[in-house]
Amino acid sequence: MKRKSSIRIKWKGLLKVLFLAFFLLIAILFLYSWNLSERIDQRFSSRRWSIPSKVFSDITILYPGQKLNRDSFDEKLRQLGYHLVPHKPREKGEFEISGNSLLLFLHDLKMPSLEREGFLVNIRFTGNRIESILRADTEKPIPLLELEPEEIMLFFGTERERRTLVSIDQVPQHLISAVLAAEDSRFYRHFGIDPLGILRAFYTNLRQGALRQGGSTLTQQLAKNYFLTADRTLPRKLKEMIISLIIEALYKKDEILEIYLNEIYFGQNGSVSINGVGEASLFYFGKSVNRLSRIEAATLAGLIRAPNHYSPYVDEKRCLNRRNMVLKAMHKNGWLSNDALQTDVQMPVNVSGFTDYGKKAPYFIDYLSQQLEALYSTETLSSMGLSIYTTLDTQVQAAAEKALEKGLDRMEKSIPILKRTAPSQKLQGAIIVMQPKTGYILAMVGGRNYRESQFNRVIQARRQPGSLFKPFVFCSALDRFTPASLLSNELASYQIDGVFWRPENFEPVSEKCVSLRTALKKSYNLATVDLAMKIGMDHIVQTAASFHFSTPIKAYPSLALGAFEVIPIELARAYSVFAADGFLPYPLSLREVTDEDGKILQQRHMNVESLISPAKAFIMNSMLRSVITEGTARSLTEKGIFGPVAGKTGTTNNYRDAWFLGYTPEILALVWVGFDNGDSIYSTGAKAAMPIWADLMKNIPQHISENWFNMPPGITQKTVCSESGLLAVTNGCPHPVEEIFLEENLPTLQCPLHRKEKPLHHLTKELKELLKAF
Amino acid sequence: MKIMQTNRKQSSKAPNRKTISSLFLVGCLLSQIGCMQKISIISSAPPPVPPVQSEGSGQASKQLSPRTLASMELTEQGRILLERGRSDDAIRVLERAISIDSGNGRNYFYMAEAWLHKENKEQAKEFNRIAEIYLRDDPEWESRIIRQRDRIQVLPK
Secondary structure, three states: OHHHHHHHHHHHHHHHHHHHHHHHHHHHHHHHHHHHHHHHHHHHHOOOOOEOEEEEOOOEEEOOOOEOOHHHHHHHHHHOOOEEOOOOOOOOOEEEEEOOEEEEEOOOEEEOOEEEOOOEEEEEEEOOEEEEEEEOOOOOEOOOEEEOOOEEEEEOOOOOEEEOOOOHHHOOHHHHHHHHHHHOOOOOOOOOOOHHHHHHHHHHHHHHOOOOOOOOOHHHHHHHHHHOOOOOOHHHHHHHHHHHHHHHHHOOHHHHHHHHHHHOEEEEEOOEEEEHHHHHHHHHHOOOHHHOOHHHHHHHHHHOOOHHHHOOOOOHHHHHHHHHHHHHHHHHOOOOOHHHHHHHOOOOOOOOOOOOOOOOOHHHHHHHHHHHHOOOOHHHHHHEOOEEEEOOOHHHHHHHHHHHHHHHHHHHHHOHHHOOOOHHHOOEEEEEEEOOOOOEEEEEEOOOOOOOOOOOOOOOOOEOOHHHHHHHHHHHHOOOOOOOOEEEOOOOOEEEOOEEEOOOOOOOOOOOEEEHHHHHHOOOHHHHHHHHHHHOHHHHHHHHHHOOOOOOOOOOHHHHHOOOOEOHHHHHHHHHHHHOOOEEEOOEOEEEEEOOOOOEEEEOOOOEEEOOOHHHHHHHHHHHHHHHHHOOOHHHHHHOOOOOOEEEEEEOHHHOEEEEEEEOOOOEEEEEEEOOOOOOOOOOHHHHHHHHHHHHHHOOHHHOOOOOOOOOOOEEEEEEEOOOOOEOOOOOOOOEEEEEEEHHHOOOOEOOOOOOOOHHHHHHHHHHHHHHHO | OHHHHHHHHHHHHOHHHHHHHHHHHHHHHHHHHHHHHOOOOEEOOOOOOOOOOOHHHOOOHHHOOHHHHHHHHHHHHHHHHHHOOOHHHHHHHHHHHHHHOOOOHHHHHHHHHHHHHOOOHHHHHHHHHHHHHHHOOOHHHHHHHHHHHHHHHOOOO
């Protein structure tokens, strides 16, 4: 009895312990689940993914009558994700070329102040000119067509993930069916874990003697991706199951599916991973997810198991087999008819092709990033999915990069001593292209090869401008001197701080006395120094400061010849004043920043500041045009540039720097060539930099008009004697020329060299005598 | 000069000879003038180029360049946006219009209008000045520009 009762007591004690242990386990499990659900809720209710901010170029504008570089335009279409099809375009992003016509099914366009649905458009060409733009459906002419901006860079975080978020409503049913057929056909019937699926997987694996099926539900895959590692251990599996149960308890099936479809990994583009069906449909088929066909949907669903293994970009046949397996699974589940299956399995896998997500216009992006970093943290840029709209024109950028590369190669071939193997010692160059009126930076090439050197010579280099500075000396003089005023072009010595300075012309010339126009167009050093000395160096320093040169400028006579350092972008901006009717534009690269919903967070507008009178600007433009028509840059026409252009060449001492800056009312481009260490390049601005400029301009005809500047008020045209620079004596001066003057600074004196009594005066006298005689 | 003086002396003696000599002189002078006319006046300024055919220059629409026509399309969009009080959107569109055709004066006028609406006196003033350069030959626009300038003047700094 006693033994029995002691056994009973022992059992009771054991039961108590077991109960306690059980309750403790439940309590722990409850607390653990509570903790997990907190984590899940926090993770899912807050921002689920880091979306890198995207940087876009400016839009491309097309209009009838516009000249185009067809190769560059075709490349632009490709970069925008349009693909050539052998039939009439049926979907957005397709185009067909037929004779002189281009049928283009436009993408949708959505950006600040600009929104439109994609539609089919017919662009007809005559040679390299757009003849007409018509809506294909109505044949209605379109006066102006805007192509969407091009993505040029993504601000990736450490994950380097690319993702385009989609809502479940945007996902077509056939894609949902395909994904479920491929991964979890009982998704809408289980509670996060599918015991039937596990048993089926266990049986299949047992029968085949290998691990062929996982039996994981979509919820389990999501739990693994979000909260766990890829380890295949029992505790991890248990944890995955618990998390799945919690997710199912907390969220609806459609919500879970939406998260899954946005989360899932779909392969790799270089170092960037493609995540979510939204991004995958763009990457593989060049279209948004709502436009995916059934076979494309099946292809994507087939990729989920092993994206890089089944990728159509890796092995098309393997991809096709896998896709057909998915189609069969859809059929098995009753989501695809037998007829449709028979048709679909015969179809090939057609992919759109993709472009690398490399950084385009890297120097421009660096310049832009400096501005963005002042506005946003790196974390914000890499996670908040901002859209950053810029002024960059990718066609101009590509043309500038190509022109520089070609130009430097050409120089190295013609002057072999310039060719250096060490990347840091190579011949370098830089280009900046701006719209002078708006200040938009259209292109920026800060060096020959960004991978070899990230030093941005457009904004970081400090180089002597040489003769490129002369226009600012001449501009300073316009209150007292006219383009016809005469300057001494003879050798002279100047004493600076007790040291004699004896400037010389680039090459000996016979002209001892030249007009301002001639001095500038032929870039005479002696005449320029003469002018600088007459107007005073302090005055020139003041002018330079007003043109916003930020580098130190000292009032030495050599300043007139550009013997001080400038930053190339500041030089380009300063010349913009002439091209912009005397208004100084603010250089713009950033236009707008919007959040994911398109709300504008930042915007920059063109900003101008009046600096010199439009009349003075017009005179400068006229004189700088003479540089092209009959001065140091006259060979520009031989290089295929025929429209009206103003510009200036520049070469510094010992040929350290070669410059050319040319502009029209619409566009301005500055080219610099030199070595970073200041070695000689044995070439002038006209020979080294100008051909690069010409090459660039020939490739961007859409930016070149035949327009010249309107003559503003305050300008008067007079005939002057080219020898004296004063008003010409009618029929007296042997070489009269027409010249333009500021109204407040007109020549009043007549040419003393050729003044004589007027012949008519004699004739009158003679006639009077004759009459008297009668 | 010497010849002329000689002729003067002769003229006092014989009028008929004077007539002959005068006629001779006239002939000489005319021939001299003819020769002189061969001295051409060279333009020191570069050769003339077609003027910017913007609407500001008062050209009929059929003469407008494709650039100007395209720009005008945006000008109109900008104007409508301005009417709706959407100054920033209008500026954005007008900037594009200027990018295409920098000689279209109306773009600057409407830019001034947008900045006026945004109460930015400095920018409104600057764009009004640019508009004046391009629209000065159009009396109607000139008067609008003057009225706009007056409205800018009264804006607080």
